[in-house]
Amino acid sequence: MAGAIQASELNLLTWEGYATPEITGPFEAATSCKVTATYVGSNDDFAPKLAAGGGVYDIVVPSLDAVPVLQQAGFVQPIETAKVTGFDTIYPEFSKAASLNADGSVWGVPLIWGSVSLLYRPDKIQGTPDSIGILFDPAYTGKISMWDDKSSIYWAARYLGYNNIYDLSDEQLDAVKAKLIEQKPLVRKYWTSAGELTELMANDEVYASNTWTGLTSKDVNALKKGFEVVEFSPKEKSEGWMDSMMLVKDTPNEDCAYKFMAYMQAAEGQCAIAAATGYFPVNPAAVAGCMDDAMKKDRQVGNIDFVKSLIMWEQPARLDKYIEVWNAVKAAP
Template sequence: MTKSHGRGRVWLSVISAAMVAESSFANAAELNILTWEGYADPSFIEKFEQSSGCKTTSTYVGSNDDFAPKLAAGGGVYDIIVPSIDTIGLMRQAGFVQPIDTSKIEGWANVYPEFSTATDVAAEGETWSVPLVWGSISLMYRPDKIEPAPDSIGVLFDPKYKGKIAMWDDKSSLYWTARLLGYDNIYDLTDEQLETVKQKLIEQKPLIRKYWATAGELTELYANQEIWVSNTWTGLQSKEVNALDKGFQVVEFTPKEKAEGWMDSMQLVKGTPNEECAYKFFSFMLNADGQCGIVGSTGYFPVNPDAVSACLTGAEAEAKKVNNIEFVKSLVMWQMPARLDKYLETWNAVKAAP
């Protein structure tokens, strides 16, 4: 797909208007991180704080669409943000982040080059983010309730499971629906295609129990037996649900329409006074304690295979796709939509529909 330099222009202008001219950042040596659940678990964050002398405070997002509004309204609260690969370019275009000096990051050379040189990670002759962790988005269901075993995204649109379906409250719901409809250009849909996707999602709404926002919320929906099937962040929520031992298990599967792939990376908020701590954090997270820690807390896949050589071996390494970059190529990797503002408008129209 040819990327448009004008992508998201309307939304970017709104963001720019909301940005404050002067920012009052947190005190030096105190990193404020805007990130995802499981990415700041005490099991490894405490090691960072002890070794670096830098205190951390983490705020969690439920969607990539949360980053820009929080930064625009935050008045300089955050030092590091951790958006996905389809959002890091927007953060650069909006002027929220500054380039990364990779010479200051221990472990940078060992990151999969498919990530360290990816579009928007590297742009305009600079590096704009530090890859952290990656994975896929699959489907998850209760095999005791849904038979036969599903193999398609279509299970999320099956009237037989009305009231027992959940979908992530994220614009990626458009991608899922577009793939179900057989569209290959899911990040550059035409107006007509977007309209068809919107109508398909509006037709689905009576079947939906909840659009979930966080990993914890989806886990509770299953734990309370409110839902039987959903999309899911592969590896994380199934582990959490099954660990509750509620008398049932959930199973993940990759639909025949393929799974989406993502990579989350760390970005340095423009003007932060805490660069020294930020670079210590980048180095920590790319090495053994950080990579093993975040893989252990989330179930996701490491970006630095060398860093996990001691903590992931044999079957564990195979399950986490260590040195299996071919798996990345099998996924429909996220990209920033060519017309981001139109995609957001469409998704918001779906949610606003009765």
């Protein structure tokens, strides 16, 4: 009996908004697999949590740049794509990404994608900003926020004019670190979740921040606080990301895991997660009948050129060095 109960569990290590009742409820009803979710605030959270006890999780959902770390550490096992109905209609730009296809195996099933843009209060910010420079403007001292993540390095690097943001030299990293430390008096708080940024914006604590495109603006504006926030892609370009479902090595709940991966490639899963987050579906065929034309345009369905306009996340050439720099910034007075 215990084995039967265990086989009906599914434990996710994932992002906020990816396991809402609207997403998991219909899946649980259809499969009798009970979903439990634990949330991360950064891609740097996955490996330590798996190292501390990988058996706690069945599926992890890292971004593309974190996939090689988990694969090379032996935390995950290859995907049998034949068990994932709908895999063949995922954008090939994602399903065939080098990070997901290594050593002759497929290591992840694309789930959702999007960009990282800038968010601001038009009633508090002068003019119409078009640059990352808004995050470094002393006019907004104490009213700026940034994601508590090593990707803050990418933002400062682009602002300083560096295009090789995933392979910065020691000299460039020193300049980035100095710029981020110089910025600290402007920063009200480094946010760790979309919900935290929503609260900072809604409570008048922050006027500008980088953000996961679609989610925080939707949530803040839904609160009807008497103001609305606006997103924009800076002239220095936005970053792009794609999150994939990976199978934890030796999971005892493999059957439920594959059912969930297939469900998330179907119309129910793709439209539910897009609605919950404001992000973009990876499977255009799946959403053909559950999104109207306006939503398809808003969620970039079929617009692969938008992907090509972004600086897609990659694992930095010297990951440890980047993490060291970001930690030094946070530790600085």
